[in-house]
Structure formats: structure tokens, C-alpha cells
Amino acid sequence: MRFADRSDAGRVLARALADRTWTDPLVLGLARGGVPVAVEVASALGGELGVAVARKIGATGHPEYGVGAVTADGAPIFDEDALRLLRLTADDLAETCAAERQEARRRLARYRDGPVRLEGRDVLVVDDGLATGVTARAALREARGQRPGRLVLAVPVGAADAVRALAEDADLVVCPHARADFRAVGRFYERFDQVTDDQVVALLGGQGSR
Incomplete structure (x- = not known):
């Protein structure tokens, strides 16, 4: 199909x-x-x-691998299993999250x-x-x-x-x-x-x- x-x-x-x-x-x-x-x-x-x-939050060093997402105003969400697998925390991705939120706002x-x-x-x-x-x-x-x-x-x-x-x-x-x-x-x-x-x-x- x-x-x-x-x-x-x-x-x-x-x-x-x-x-x-x-x-x-x-x-x-x-x-x-x-x-x-x-x-x-x-x-x-x-x-x-x-x-x-909604903007994908990519893993550190692997931006194509989405471990979360954020909108212009809502709280970011994360795939907790993916974070554990990659040994990452939400704090580790704070900078990426902020950049993607800004892009979401630009697009809106x-x-x-x-x-x-x-x-x-x-x-x-x-x-x-x-x-x-x-x-x-x-x-x-x-x-x-x-x-x-x-x-x-x-x-x-x-x-x-x-x-x-x-x-x-x-x-x-x-x-x-x-x-x-x-x-x-x-x-x-x-x-x-x-x-x-x-x-x-x-x-x-x-x-x-x-």
C-alpha cells in the first residue's frame, strides 16, 4: 500500500x-x-x-534520533526509555529543547x-x-x-x-x-x-x- x-x-x-x-x-x-x-x-x-x-528533540550528537518533542508553549515530553538507553536526562537536552521551542514559535x-x-x-x-x-x-x-x-x-x-x-x-x-x-x-x-x-x-x- x-x-x-x-x-x-x-x-x-x-x-x-x-x-x-x-x-x-x-x-x-x-x-x-x-x-x-x-x-x-x-x-x-x-x-x-x-x-x-511540534518540534522533535534530537539526542545529543544524533539529532535525527528523536527522544522527545516540544511545542511553542507546552511542557516538553520525553521518551523515558530512550533517555535511559542513551544515559541522558532532560537537563542534558535543555539547550536543544530551548532551540526547538524557539523554532516552533517562529513557525507559528x-x-x-x-x-x-x-x-x-x-x-x-x-x-x-x-x-x-x-x-x-x-x-x-x-x-x-x-x-x-x-x-x-x-x-x-x-x-x-x-x-x-x-x-x-x-x-x-x-x-x-x-x-x-x-x-x-x-x-x-x-x-x-x-x-x-x-x-x-x-x-x-x-x-x-x-
């Missing part, structure tokens, strides 16, 4: 969500790659399109003009795939603090163990293709180009500041 691109994945995901009843839905694409997916979901559900930003300032109301609404956090789930968990926890009526994580494909784990942070997790053989999100896409800031702003309808 492979999607043609993120828009194709979004349409598949939208079909998996279409048979439910939604209350004032807000669809938050997890930047950057989740935004093209979220566009299709918001269109199909008649919901408002928005953006969420670029993508949107101000805060979006979540309270009482069905809020769907959408990404292009779920690997470890650490950035999705950070985004969900920040959203939970704004008292949504129902909090949903929706992804077209993901690692089966991560899908199960994220049920602790969302009221509902929707993943049409939960895979035990999951290795990387990109292998499930024929086209998986990096999404740029300019593309995110364009997809959001020019809501971000230029």
Missing part, C-alpha cells in the same frame, strides 16, 4: 472519518507534512483548517496571525504518518490544555504500536493503515517531498504572516 502523495493520503483519511458526526470541527495539520493531508480532511468534513507545530508566527479557539470543539490533529508518535503526543497534550470537546488524532498510516500508545492522549485515534512492519513514513508514499514554509502558508490560505 502506497499513497501517490500527501493529498491522496488526505483523501483516504477523510473517507475513514466521514461516517462520524463532528461538532464544529477544527482540523490542525501538524507542520509541516501534515498540512497537505489536513487540507483534504478539512474540506471533506466542512471543518476549519488550522496548524499545529509565520503560519498564522493569532490563536485559534479549541474549547468545546472537535479538534482533529492530522499528520502524514505516525512513526514514534513523540511529536504527535506533544501536539495532543498542548491541544488538550485548551479544553476541546473531543480530541482526535488522525493519520493515514502509522506504526501499530505507536497508534495504540497514542490512545492514551487522544479521545479517538483514526489510522486506516496501522502497520506492524512500519519503518518510515516515506516508504508509504510514491512522492514524499519536503514541505516548505511557503507551501504551508499557501495551503492555509495565506493566513500566516509574510
Whole structure:
């Protein structure tokens, strides 16, 4: 199973969500790659399109290996098993965490003009795939603090163990293709180009500041 691109994945995901009843839905694409997916979901559900930003916290000396994540304002979260394995503490990663929080704030300032109301609404956090789930968990926890009526994580494909784990942070997790053989999100896409800031702003309808 492979999607043609993120828009194709979004349409598949939208079909998996279409048979439910939604209350004032807000669809938050997890930047950057989740935004093209979220566009299709918001269109199909008649919901408002928005953006969420969570930044991976990489291990010291191995920035590609995510051991945590942080949002613009929420508390950082860490994979405690990964920290123990690498003999790291949260204090060891404080500088990296601060830098990633600053980048999250920069992106939010670029993508949107101000805060979006979540309270009482069905809020769907959408990404292009779920690997470890650490950035999705950070985004969900920040959203939970704004008292949504129902909090949903929706992804077209993901690692089966991560899908199960994220049920602790969302009221509902929707993943049409939960895979035990999951290795990387990109292998499930024929086209998986990096999404740029300019593309995110364009997809959001020019809501971000230029």
C-alpha cells in the first residue's frame, strides 16, 4: 500500500472519518507534512483548517534520533526509555529543547496571525504518518490544555504500536493503515517531498504572516 502523495493520503483519511458526526470541527495539520493531508480532511468534513507545530528533540550528537518533542508553549515530553538507553536526562537536552521551542514559535508566527479557539470543539490533529508518535503526543497534550470537546488524532498510516500508545492522549485515534512492519513514513508514499514554509502558508490560505 502506497499513497501517490500527501493529498491522496488526505483523501483516504477523510473517507475513514466521514461516517462520524463532528461538532464544529477544527482540523490542525501538524507542520509541516501534515498540512497537505489536513487540507483534504478539512474540506471533506466542512471543518476549519488550522496548524499545529511540534518540534522533535534530537539526542545529543544524533539529532535525527528523536527522544522527545516540544511545542511553542507546552511542557516538553520525553521518551523515558530512550533517555535511559542513551544515559541522558532532560537537563542534558535543555539547550536543544530551548532551540526547538524557539523554532516552533517562529513557525507559528509565520503560519498564522493569532490563536485559534479549541474549547468545546472537535479538534482533529492530522499528520502524514505516525512513526514514534513523540511529536504527535506533544501536539495532543498542548491541544488538550485548551479544553476541546473531543480530541482526535488522525493519520493515514502509522506504526501499530505507536497508534495504540497514542490512545492514551487522544479521545479517538483514526489510522486506516496501522502497520506492524512500519519503518518510515516515506516508504508509504510514491512522492514524499519536503514541505516548505511557503507551501504551508499557501495551503492555509495565506493566513500566516509574510
